[in-house]
Amino acid sequence: xxxxxxxxxxxxxxxxxxxxxxxxxxxxxxxxxxxxxxxxxxxxxxxxxxxxxxxxxxxxxxxxxxxxxxxxxxxxxxxxxxxxxxxxxxxx
Numbered sequence: 742x743x744x745x746x747x748x749x750x751x752x753x754x755x756x757x758x759x760x761x762x763x764x765x766x767x768x769x770x771x772x773x774x775x776x777x778x779x780x781x782x783x784x785x786x787x788x789x790x791x792x793x794x795x796x797x798x799x800x801x802x803x804x805x806x807x808x809x810x811x812x813x814x815x816x817x818x819x820x821x822x823x824x825x826x827x828x829x830x831x832x833x
Contacts, residue, residue, distance in 0.1 A: 792800065811817045 808817075
């Protein structure tokens, strides 16, 4: 019992010392490499609702190509038609 307690105390001490060292390294890195100030107005990514006609057409083509590639690889088709059958069987 005493050996287990000693191992526990040593392990927890090493763990917290390692975490403290990690915290000190992170604070040192923040002092060396300070965080840059954010821009006053961050630029938002264009969404589908705000996209122009040409951008919507490009997105539609990209989506169609992606779907074709998934169909060709067989990823859209279920590989096992009995998927979940074992969950439907109730064996108590």
